[in-house]
Amino acid sequence: MKQIPALLLVALATFAGCAPPCNGRIESTVLYAKPSPAGGRNIYVDVTNTPALGRRTVLLWEGKEFGTFEHVVVIVDSKNKYAPNRKICFNAYEPVAAERGGQLEEADIPRIRVRD
Numbered sequence: 001m002k003q004i005p006a007l008l009l010v011a012l013a014t015f016a017g018c019a020p021p022c023n024g025r026i027e028s029t030v031l032y033a034k035p036s037p038a039g040g041r042n043i044y045v046d047v048t049n050t051p052a053l054g055r056r057t058v059l060l061w062e063g064k065e066f067g068t069f070e071h072v073v074v075i076v077d078s079k080n081k082y083a084p085n086r087k088i089c090f091n092a093y094e095p096v097a098a099e100r101g102g103q104l105e106e107a108d109i110p111r112i113r114v115r116d
Contacts, residue, residue, distance in 0.1 A: 024089030026050045031059065031069060033083070040078035042111075045088055047071040057109055074111045082114075090114040 028045035036042045046069040047054040054071025075088060076096045082088050092115040098107055 022087045022089035025091045026053065026093075027087060027089045028073065028075075030082075030086050030088060031072070032061065032066070033077075036076065036078070038078070040076070040080055041083060043075040043077050043082055043088070044109075045073055045075055047073055053110065053112075055109055072109055074106070074109050076111055076113045078113075088114070 026047065027049050028047045031044045031046055033041045033043040044059060045054075048071070051071045054069075054073045056068070056070050057072040058068045059066040059072065075082065077083070093112040094115060096111040096113050098111060
């Protein structure tokens with residue numbers, strides 16, 4: 001994995017002490033989040049214990065390579081429920097179609113919505 005820019009490391013360290021417990025069968029580590037054209041956020045995660053869910057992907061941040069991750073999934077978070085999380089754990093999800101205005105190079109990354 002390429003080095004994470006210093007600003008992102010500081011942001012991750014800030015949330016380290018505030019992370020809620022991870023309660024769910026499927027665990028994922030938050031890589032970064034971007035505003036969604038449809039509202040809310042698209043949260044890019046690396047699934048740690050269910051590899052078939054994600055896809056090996058080289059992620060870009062502002063046109064520069066952020067890193068290569070083995071099991072990337074985009075969690076569609078229309079209510080900003082997971083905004084402060086470093087980890088997102090869940091048991092159930094549903095696939096989500098690609099959104100209008102999304103980036104073409106990200107069309108092959110699976111998109112899901114976590115069910116409560």
